Amino acid sequence: MLAMSEVNCIKTLRNEKGLSITEIAKTMQVNWRTAKKYGDGDQLPQEKTHLKKGMMYDEKWGEIVVDWLEEDLKLKKKLRRKNKKIFEDLVKEGFQGSYRTVCNFIQEWKVAQEEEADKGHERLAHPEGEAQVDFGIMEAVQDGEILDVHALIMSFPASNTAFSVPMPSENLECFLGGLQELFKQAGGVPLSIRIDNLTPAVKKVRKGDSEAELTEAFRHFQQYYGFKVQVCNPRKGNEKGHVEGKVGYVRYNFFSLPPVIKDLEDLTNQLEQQLINDRQRIHYKKEVLIDELWQQEQKQLIKLPEESYPVFKQFL
Missing domain, CATH: 3.30.420.10 (Ribonuclease H-like superfamily/Ribonuclease H)
Structure with missing residues (x-):
């Protein structure tokens, strides 16, 4: 999450200076989605915890897919498994869900990873001095x-x-x-x-x-x-x-x-x-x-x- 000073700067650039979201993202060096969220949002977003349900979350399948995705991050892009390959490998393990269910889960995981990367600087330790x-x-x-x-x-x-x-x-x-x-x-x-x-x-x-x-x-x-x-x-x-x-x-x-x-x-x-x-x-x-x-x-x-x-x- 951005500091309030950064949020105020974004809102000032958007509402008072009339800058575009792209210009704000470049000026403040934040992700475009972050600039959009704070620049056009009527209020500051509150962090919410959503309890996700379904076989990918209630059973072992989600954990298996995440393990495979994290393993593939260490490989070159052309060597990483596609969604279809992941689905086929899950079926071999006994998975009985649909291909669409697997694709939706993978997409949600990738979005979550991108959001975490956007906030990466907030996780850096900042000791006094x-x-x-x-x-x-x-x-x-x-x-x-x-x-x-x-x-x-x-x-x-x-x-x-x-x-x-x-x-x-x-x-x-x-x-x-x-x-x-x-x-x-x-x-x-x-x-x-x-x-x-x-x-x-x-x-x-x-x-x-x-x-x-x-x-x-x-x-x-x-x-x-x-x-x-x-x-x-x-x-x-x-x-x-x-x-x-x-x-x-x-x-x-x-x-x-x-x-x-x-x-x-x-x-x-x-x-x-x-x-x-x-x-x-x-x-x-x-x-x-x-x-x-x-x-x-x-x-x-x-x-x-x-x-x-x-x-x-x-x-x-």
């Missing part, structure tokens, strides 16, 4: 002109807390300098940071069992501050689904209209205060103020070093 980081492009007005702002956002899934700093670009200096500012705002360094394959941080993406290779600059930066790095698998944005949601939340709550700013420092101060105020909400699941959860989680952070890492001196 673990952060996720990503860029999001926003718009602001400076000196009467609209400019693109590359907001670097760091979120903490355990407490649903977020920090953001606007940068002029997404290059190495902006990425490392932005992380330093986020550490200061948070009052410490996360125990670990989950990122995708950001160019300033990742030199070589992970393939198969091989680990991602970090850029030398980011590796030195990481070692100086002492945090661990978790790089997402290619095309697995759900592995950092919390910060993806926060990018959308910041964009459509604080940038729904491009803010008028003096400079990026002015926008940094505005964003920091808005996100501080935002912690006065009740956590969507834990029913406690986000600020209280953050104060507890903050104790897990690594202490900031006395001197900041010389990002700009080294790389400019």
